[in-house]
Amino acid sequence: MQAILLIQTASPFNQAKAREALDLALALAAVEHQVSVLFQDDAVYQLLAPDFEQTTAPLKAFQKSFGLFSLYDIGPCLVCQQSLAARGLAQLSLPDGFVRADSATIQAAMQQADQLIRC
Secondary structure: OOEEEEEEOOOOOOHHHHHHHHHHHHHHHHOOOEEEEEEOHHHHHHHOOOOOOOOOOOOOOHHHHHOHHHHOOOOOEEEEHHHHHHOOOOOOOOOOOEEEEOHHHHHHHHHHOOEEEEO
16 A cells, blocks of 8 residues: 555646546545645635635535545645645635644655655
8 A cells, every 4th residue: 555645736716637636536545545635835725615705717616525535534634834824815714634734744744655646
């Protein structure tokens, strides 16, 4: 079993890429890999509730998919503090099981993984 850190960087406004990254996490976990996920850069927007802000590009309800992470033993689910702060989301309430991560925590997670996948 390989430890894989899936580093998500895609915003929910590029729904195909963000959705495919979530599907990849579930697929890897289903075939007995130990998967953890890092939400970094614009991927932190995936953590917003769909009705957070009315925009011309509607947000898909990604948080419903996050509920499957515990069923597939995906974790830890890290959220880059710096990315949240840079986007004015420092006070965002995170989904259950998700934790804010500073650069040292992110670096440690990367070193512990057998493989890193950036999407």
